[in-house]
Amino acid sequence: MRLFRLSYIRVLFLLMIGLWICNSGNAHPATLSRDSLIDVLHYQFWISLKDSSAEIQAEARIRFIVRKPIQACPLDFDIASTTDATGMHVDEVRYQQETLSYTTSPAQIELHFPRLLSPGDTAEVTIRYHGRPADGLIIGKNMFGEHTYFGDNWPARAHDWLPVHDHPSDKATVDFFVEAPCHDQVIANGRLMERTNLRNGYMLTHWRESVPIPTKVMVIGVAPFAVQYLQPVNSVPIESWVYPENKSQGFLDFSVAPAIVKYFDSLLGPFPYEKLANVQSTTRYGGMENASCIFYDERLISGKQQITLTLAHEIGHQWFGDCVTETDWPHIWLSEAFATFMSEAFAEHAFGKDSLLHILAHDRKLILHYDSLHQTPVINYHARNPEQLLNPDSYQKGAYVLQMLKNMIGDSLFWKGMRTYVQHYRNQNASTEDFIHIMEQVSHRSLEVFFRQWLYRAVNPVLSWYWKYDTIQKTLMLHITQLQPGEAFELPVEIQAWDQKGDSHLFSIHLHQKQQDFTMPCKFLPRRVSLDPTGKILMEQFEQTPADKHKQ
Ligand SMILES: [Zn+2]
Numbered sequence: 001m002r003l004f005r006l007s008y009i010r011v012l013f014l015l016m017i018g019l020w021i022c023n024s025g026n027a028h029p030a031t032l033s034r035d036s037l038i039d040v041l042h043y044q045f046w047i048s049l050k051d052s053s054a055e056i057q058a059e060a061r062i063r064f065i066v067r068k069p070i071q072a073c074p075l076d077f078d079i080a081s082t083t084d085a086t087g088m089h090v091d092e093v094r095y096q097q098e099t100l101s102y103t104t105s106p107a108q109i110e111l112h113f114p115r116l117l118s119p120g121d122t123a124e125v126t127i128r129y130h131g132r133p134a135d136g137l138i139i140g141k142n143m144f145g146e147h148t149y150f151g152d153n154w155p156a157r158a159h160d161w162l163p164v165h166d167h168p169s170d171k172a173t174v175d176f177f178v179e180a181p182c183h184d185q186v187i188a189n190g191r192l193m194e195r196t197n198l199r200n201g202y203m204l205t206h207w208r209e210s211v212p213i214p215t216k217v218m219v220i221g222v223a224p225f226a227v228q229y230l231q232p233v234n235s236v237p238i239e240s241w242v243y244p245e246n247k248s249q250g251f252l253d254f255s256v257a258p259a260i261v262k263y264f265d266s267l268l269g270p271f272p273y274e275k276l277a278n279v280q281s282t283t284r285y286g287g288m289e290n291a292s293c294i295f296y297d298e299r300l301i302s303g304k305q306q307i308t309l310t311l312a313h314e315i316g317h318q319w320f321g322d323c324v325t326e327t328d329w330p331h332i333w334l335s336e337a338f339a340t341f342m343s344e345a346f347a348e349h350a351f352g353k354d355s356l357l358h359i360l361a362h363d364r365k366l367i368l369h370y371d372s373l374h375q376t377p378v379i380n381y382h383a384r385n386p387e388q389l390l391n392p393d394s395y396q397k398g399a400y401v402l403q404m405l406k407n408m409i410g411d412s413l414f415w416k417g418m419r420t421y422v423q424h425y426r427n428q429n430a431s432t433e434d435f436i437h438i439m440e441q442v443s444h445r446s447l448e449v450f451f452r453q454w455l456y457r458a459v460n461p462v463l464s465w466y467w468k469y470d471t472i473q474k475t476l477m478l479h480i481t482q483l484q485p486g487e488a489f490e491l492p493v494e495i496q497a498w499d500q501k502g503d504s505h506l507f508s509i510h511l512h513q514k515q516q517d518f519t520m521p522c523k524f525l526p527r528r529v530s531l532d533p534t535g536k537i538l539m540e541q542f543e544q545t546p547a548d549k550h551k552q
Pocket of ligand 1: 001002289313317335336339
């Protein structure tokens with residue numbers, strides 16, 4: 001998802017929110033890892049929405065395969081207590097045409113089967129329920145006062161309105177059958193299968209997602225919409241769903257989507273889903289990458305095409321996060337950093353190299369400032385909940401690491417690696433180690449040091465350096481010290497030296513020790529010397545100016 005562009009103040013605000021969530025008695029469980037008893041294959045949800053009511057009537061059919069011998073199986077589900085105004089009430093559970101017994105706790109329903117189920121068995125259960133969702137399905141009024149319903153499941157809020165295995169490692173196909181008032185339209189994941197006027201003021205809409213997706217991006221959106229059908233890209237329909245009140249602005253803002261999909265198709269391989277809808281919504285995030293129906297904060301629509309890079313980020317997620325999903329939350333950079341990187345790739349493609357350099361300069365400051373306050377690595381196993389991982393390490397630093405990897409192995413091998421990774425883990429889950437392994441195979445080199453220092457260390461390089469010129473030997477000498485705590489970083493660094501006329505010469509050096517001296521032949525006395533002039537390396541640097549800089 002996208003949290004608008006992170007400012008320092010917003011970072012601090014997010015951390016406060018993170019702490020609040022940690023400390024709140026109503027916090028969602030920090031399911032940072034899960035030992036699965038089952039693997040859900042398919043969900044079929046029937047959702048009935050009554051006009052102007054906050055209550056839903058629903059039925060869920062869940063087909064799953066058994067992973068470990070079980071007689072009881074828990075599913076995540078927000079169960080209402082007798083005193084709660086919100087939460088779900090279970091009406092009936094059925095299995096093989098029989099009523100099935102179950103027990104409930106505040107965040108789970110446990111199904112009790114009449115016999116032991118063995119690994120490899122498949123089973124289907126039906127749960128009929130009703131209630132007012134406390135979260136997950138946001139029911140309320142949009143900015144124009146219209147009654148709307150929008151799923152907003154990240155990270156594990158699907159179980160506030162759907163009985164599910166609410167973890168990114170369990171991907172499943174899904175059908176949504178939604179009965180909603182005729183004046184609304186319904187968007188959801190996948191392909192539109194049916195729209196029938198029920199002649200009682202309600203419309204039945206059926207969407208089917210035939211590609212397995214995680215529950216965090218499994219949603220419906222119900223509102224009065226204006227819908228525009230754009231030019232398909234490689235036969236994939238592309239649609240804009242916006243509120244009728246700001247139709248022209250919304251259609252204009254979303255009209256860039258085909259160009260983004262076309263560019264990403266060329267880099268990564270085919271778009272993973274049956275269609276792409278960009279949807280104006282009441283999501284709490286700037287953008288939320290729901291598979292094949294991305295939701296954007298309603299207030300972002302301006303008609304000035306100011307959200308093009310937000311679109312690029314969310315569309316990038318369709319490959320990274322949705323199609324190839326992180327195995328667990330500590331690997332969230334495989335989702336957020338990759339989407340951030342794809343938006344940077346589109347910025348360079350559409351607006352030029354300077355646009356990318358501008359973004360990277362901004363991000364470098366943001367990351368270094370954040371990391372000066374928080375000593376956490378990109379792969380952070382100690383976060384107490386997924387929300388804590390929504391920080392510049394997971395977004396901007398991870399994307400910077402991908403930029404450095406691309407610089408190191410070259411564009412051609414880098415994109416070959418990205419395509420291979422998507423192809424290999426298409427519609428499955430992947431870990432950071434899986435990505436590293438693919439990149440090593442494609443580039444035929446060990447990347448162990450590179451990824452260890454950038455993803456698993458909490459510090460960034462800090463360089464102190466000075467240069468001298470030997471007029472007799474005609475050599476440029478550099479002395480570089482790595483000041484950061486711990487071992488030295490291995491860094492390929494460019495040195496640029498300018499002569500008196502303003503022409504420059506580029507040198508390449510390789511840092512691997514805490515203190516190093518370099519001597520390079522240089523025919524002119526430099527007017528100026530710059531270390532890493534285009535900011536390719538994520539680091540802080542200080543140029544010293546010793547009195548003996550010019551040895552005569
Ligand atoms: Zn994102």
